[in-house]
Amino acid sequence: MQYNITAPRTLGTTINLPASKSISNRALIIHALSGGDVLPGNLSDCDDTEVVLRALSDMPETIDIKAAGTAMRFMTAYLSVIEGEHVITGTERMKHRPIGILVNALRYLGADIEYEGEEGFPPLRIKGKALQGGMLEIPGNVSSQYISALLMIGPVLEHGLELKLTGDVISRPYIDLTLCMMRDFGAMAEWTGNDTIKVHHKRYNQRTYFIENDWSAASYWYEAVALCDDMDAEIRLTGLEDGSLQGDSVVKYLFNMLGVKTIFEKNGNGQPAAVRLKKLHTRLPRFDYDFINQPDMAQTFVVCCAVMNIPFRFTGLATLKIKETDRIQALKTEMLKLGYVIKDSNDSELWWDGERCEPATDMAIDTYEDHRMAMAFAPLAFKFPGLKINNPQVVSKSYPHFWDDLGRAGFIVGGR
Numbered sequence: 109m110q111y112n113i114t115a116p117r118t119l120g121t122t123i124n125l126p127a128s129k130s131i132s133n134r135a136l137i138i139h140a141l142s143g144g145d146v147l148p149g150n151l152s153d154c155d156d157t158e159v160v161l162r163a164l165s166d167m168p169e170t171i172d173i174k175a176a177g178t179a180m181r182f183m184t185a186y187l188s189v190i191e192g193e194h195v196i197t198g199t200e201r202m203k204h205r206p207i208g209i210l211v212n213a214l215r216y217l218g219a220d221i222e223y224e225g226e227e228g229f230p231p232l233r234i235k236g237k238a239l240q241g242g243m244l245e246i247p248g249n250v251s252s253q254y255i256s257a258l259l260m261i262g263p264v265l266e267h268g269l270e271l272k273l274t275g276d277v278i279s280r281p282y283i284d285l286t287l288c289m290m291r292d293f294g295a296m297a298e299w300t301g302n303d304t305i306k307v308h309h310k311r312y313n314q315r316t317y318f319i320e321n322d323w324s325a326a327s328y329w330y331e332a333v334a335l336c337d338d339m340d341a342e343i344r345l346t347g348l349e350d351g352s353l354q355g356d357s358v359v360k361y362l363f364n365m366l367g368v369k370t371i372f373e374k375n376g377n378g379q380p381a382a383v384r385l386k387k388l389h390t391r392l393p394r395f396d397y398d399f400i401n402q403p404d405m406a407q408t409f410v411v412c413c414a415v416m417n418i419p420f421r422f423t424g425l426a427t428l429k430i431k432e433t434d435r436i437q438a439l440k441t442e443m444l445k446l447g448y449v450i451k452d453s454n455d456s457e458l459w460w461d462g463e464r465c466e467p468a469t470d471m472a473i474d475t476y477e478d479h480r481m482a483m484a485f486a487p488l489a490f491k492f493p494g495l496k497i498n499n500p501q502v503v504s505k506s507y508p509h510f511w512d513d514l515g516r517a518g519f520i521v522g523g524r
């Protein structure tokens with residue numbers, strides 16, 4: 109399938125963003141461990157949450173987690189402490205996303221996990237049982253999802269859990285989000301030093317829980333406002349909280365530097381919180397930023413800055429190679445089609461000094477089974493009328509109604 113996208117002259121609509129998949133997936137795991145019966149409210153309807161919801165309700169012998177990284181990591185820890193034997197598998201890409209660090213940590217805690225295929229990668233066969241817990245060291249510089257997965261089972265381990273993270277800790281806001289949500293459900297879990305975390309043995313409380321909308325999804329609307337030429341362009345996004353625990357909420361500061369202002373609306377009279385995005389007259393002449401805490405934002409800023417003609421150097425991107433695709437390579441290849449020569453260095457940096465080349469004759473953007481490739485490139489239709497996006501259905505991983513929302517905002521999405 110291929111869509112071609114024509115941008116409107118201006119923007120002026122309200123978009124109901126999807127709920128955060130990071131919060132949804134944590135809430136589901138913690139809710140299951142708490143033994144509660146009222147499901148968290150406003151769960152995301154995205155594929156990555158759907159797989160967790162289905163796995164937890166049906167508990168089939170073989171769990172297909174598809175392309176959901178958080179779900180694979182969180183369920184691996186969960187299945188290790190829940191009675192029963194399960195195989196957990198996923199897409200071909202998932203079978204190449206490393207999980208050895210988490211498996212080693214769980215085995216150290218006494219878990220019974222075997223590799224069904226290649227050592228260090230899914231699928232896994234897990235025989236769940238009560239685990240003692242204790243203290244262990246784990247690399248903090250590969251994926252924070254391993255750490256969040258371990259932390260969430262911490263309260264049910266007989267002796268609790270103490271983690272010492274080694275290396276430069278990446279994606280730290282996601283660890284903070286995990287700890288905070290655990291505490292929301294009554295756990296005692298906190299940082300005890302810069303790289304040490306302690307979780308006490310203590311049952312989770314059952315409670316109702318409402319999930320806020322997704323700041324990562326909001327980034328594509330910031331990008332659209334930034335790229336729209338009409339100074340009166342405005343987008344209103346619902347369900348976003350000021351002071352959110354989502355690390356990607358820094359998008360509101362980052363886009364302020366790229367010419368988009370964020371105005372928080374008061375949420376009174378039972379109205380959900382919302383933000384209005386408006387254009388500013390000023391923007392930075394160049395943009396350097398370390399994405400170590402917001403890896404999912406990198407695609408938005410690479411494409412947006414280049415097309416706005418803002419040279420950049422983005423660091424802290426080492427984890428991009430093990431996400432839905434090798435995002436460093438994917439960004440370079442697809443931006444080259446549009447005539448932008450993006451360079452990479454040290455396996456962890458992307459930079460652009462303004463170099464252009466002849467655009468490809470066929471500019472169709474490949475998405476590499478990566479929702480964020482499709483969503484980050486779509487707003488470029490403001491500068492490339494009729495821009496083509498291949499396999500656009502990938503957006504369902506985190507934002508199933510993305511194309512409907514673009515249509516609502518006045519984009520013409522051809523080929524549907």
Ligand SMILES: O=C(O)C1=C[C@@H](OP(=O)(O)O)[C@@H](O)[C@H](O)C1
Nearest residue numbers: 130178251252253279282403427
């Ligand atoms: O815990 C989470 O919800 C996530 C953590 C991040 O992964 P890494 O910790 O692997 O960077 C992020 O990229 C992912 O989309 C969601």
Ligand SMILES: C=C(OP(=O)(O)O)C(=O)O
Nearest residue numbers: 175176177178404431432
């Ligand atoms: C990296 C992502 O997801 P995951 O690792 O959970 O598959 C993402 O949503 O950008």
